[in-house]
Amino acid sequence: MLDLARLRALHAVSVHGSVSAAAVALGYTPSAVSQAVxxxxxxxxxxxxxxxxxxxxLTDEGRHLAATARQLLALVEQAETELEERRGRPAGRLVVGAFASAARGLMPAVLARLGSDHPALDARLLEVDPHLSADLVSQGVIDLAVTHDWDIAPLAAPEGLERAVIGDDRCDVLVPEGHPLAGREVLDRTDLPHHRWICQPPGAVCHDWLVRTLRATGHEPDLAYQVAENHTHLALVAAGLGITLMPRLGRGPLPAGVRAVPLEPVPVRRLFALWRTGAARRPAITEAVRVLHEQWPLRTF
Known part of the structure; x- marks a missing residue:
């Protein structure tokens, strides 16, 4: 009889494309994944x-077995969901995927609350790119995703997934003290051109929003610094090198020398929870979504 844990390892390699990435997703070491396969x-x-x-x-045989493993893991999930539903309380393992600023600014409180209220629930966190969240939920790699969209890139829940809105995350323009925009009470989009910008790399929704917005004013953006990490954005602004647009969630206290100026109309990204339709009755899912809603108004920016 084939070992389910080893099939899970093979499935993870097929989804993530490497042993090391599969290990991160499963919470194992790369050596453990290699040994399992x-x-x-x-x-x-x-x-x-x-x-x-x-x-x-994967070889052809490996891909075939990985596809079978996915079907078996779906059956196991169905059985676990039915058992948990009969118990009527959250239990077992729940893997939550969240993008970086949600993992930092929202999930610590959510995971702590789930752990204190439900000792039988083993809630785990995996940081994932928002663009990958839906596929990872569909493939059974994660049970619940915290993801987001913008008005220029609406999130459509693929077939077989359900979603719930968690809340709206507002954005501000961050500028160095002494910058010409630092003394303003509010900005509009015509104020944004003619400045050196710090932004996400191409492909990120924040990057696309900024480029579209500046081009809509008739100006080509000066994207002088393109970096992924928000803390690097803050350090560059504090050094007086440019300005940036940053959501409030997970931003933390602003460093000395940096001022947040509101922008009107306000850029907003909307946060969602995503889960598989087949797991919708699972108490762990319904409770996690409830706690996400509960903690959202309590977050501090």
């Missing part, structure tokens, strides 16, 4: 992974 190869007397440069790729 090796043992599965011995059980099946089949080569499931093959070396490709510095990485690995």
């Amino acid at each position: 090796t043992k599965l190869e011995r059980e099946t007397r089949t080569t499931l992974l093959e070396r490709r440069g510095r990485g690995v790729a």
Whole structure:
């Protein structure tokens, strides 16, 4: 009989594309994932992974078995959901995926509350890119995703997923003290051109919003510094190198020398929770969504 934990490891490699990424998703070491797949190869007397440069790729047999593993894991989830529903209380493992600023600004309070209220629930956190969240939920890698969208990129829940709005996260323009915009009480979009900008790299929704907004004023943006981490944005603003647009969630206290100026109309990103329709009755899911709603008004920016 095939070992379910080893099938789970193979499935994770197929979803994430590497042993190391699968290990992060599962909370294992890369060595443990490699050993699990090796043992599965011995059980099946089949080569499931093959070396490709510095990485690995699934063989045809590996892809076939990974697809079967996905079906088996879905059946296991269904059985676990039914058992948990019969118990009537959250229990078992719940893997929550959240984007970086939600993982920092919202999830600590949510996870602490779930842990204190439900000792039988093993809630875990995986930081994931918002663009990947829906696929990871669909594939069963995570149970619940905290993700977001903007008006220029609405989030559509794929077939088989359900969602609930958590709240709206407002954005401000952050400027160095002494900057020409620092003394303003409020800005509008015509104030944004002709400044050196610090922004997310191309492909990020924040980057796309800024480029579209500035071009709509008839100006090409001066994107002088393109970095992913918000704390790096803050450090660059504090050094007087440029200005940035930043959501409030997870931002934390502003460093000395940085001022937040509201922008009208306010750029807003909307946060959602996503989960599989088949798990909608699971008490762990319904309770996690309830706590997300409960904690959202209590967050501090």
